[in-house]
Amino acid sequence: MSTSPKFWNKAAAGYAKRPIDNIESYEHTLSRTRSYLNSGQRVLEIGCGTGSTALLLAHEVEHFTAADYSSEMINIGIEKAQNQGVTNLEFLNADVFDDRLVTGGYDVVMAHNLLHLLENIPQTIARVSELLKPEGVFISKTPCIADRMAYMMPLIAVMRWIGKAPYVDSLKSAHLESMIEDENFEIVEASSFSQKAISRYIVAKKKH
Numbered sequence: 001m002s003t004s005p006k007f008w009n010k011a012a013a014g015y016a017k018r019p020i021d022n023i024e025s026y027e028h029t030l031s032r033t034r035s036y037l038n039s040g041q042r043v044l045e046i047g048c049g050t051g052s053t054a055l056l057l058a059h060e061v062e063h064f065t066a067a068d069y070s071s072e073m074i075n076i077g078i079e080k081a082q083n084q085g086v087t088n089l090e091f092l093n094a095d096v097f098d099d100r101l102v103t104g105g106y107d108v109v110m111a112h113n114l115l116h117l118l119e120n121i122p123q124t125i126a127r128v129s130e131l132l133k134p135e136g137v138f139i140s141k142t143p144c145i146a147d148r149m150a151y152m153m154p155l156i157a158v159m160r161w162i163g164k165a166p167y168v169d170s171l172k173s174a175h176l177e178s179m180i181e182d183e184n185f186e187i188v189e190a191s192s193f194s195q196k197a198i199s200r201y202i203v204a205k206k207k208h
């Protein structure tokens, strides 16, 4: 069964305080991502958490919508945006299938640390394709645990059983890339920050 937003509502305050795991890798992701952004774009981030990445990137684009199905994550994001005076960033308590998201309305859709948490990855990617303009860009960074940490899965299963971990897919990066290609995307960039890193950074362009 999919993880309910309640899990993330409980985690939100702690998540907001947690330092970034690998700052070098994060900076690299931001820098690669900035290279796809410009001041005329409308951008959507799904599973935005407390909006840390959205707050760093919103000033690069015309309008940024940051969506998450956890109301607590969104509340923290709204407060941070108000404190920082970021005005072109709109937070939405919504999952990717929410009707308030605009079909064909976005130049870029981002999903960071989200896809591995979903039980409906192909449907989510298909919805991302629907939300993008033609030739729009889908940017994601996703832990692909089966690449080199499959041994963690039994531990994650136990943690999940006691309510301390969400559902996590045992993804391989090659499989994730093929799922993205299957939904009318061409991969334009795919990399892991280092040999040890399990997160896969993937940029894919929507075909006509």
Ligand SMILES: C[S@@+](CC[C@H](N)C(=O)[O-])C[C@H]1O[C@@H](n2cnc3c(N)ncnc32)[C@H](O)[C@@H]1O
Residues within 6 Å of the ligand: 005, 008, 046, 047, 048, 049, 050, 052, 067, 068, 069, 070, 073, 094, 095, 096, 111, 112, 113, 114, 117, 118
């Ligand atoms: C690991 S956190 C990542 C947050 C942020 N993107 C980051 O990189 O720090 C996962 C986020 O995805 C959200 N999430 C999980 N499943 C979701 C779904 N089906 N729809 C929307 N958000 C979801 C959670 O509420 C949580 O905020």
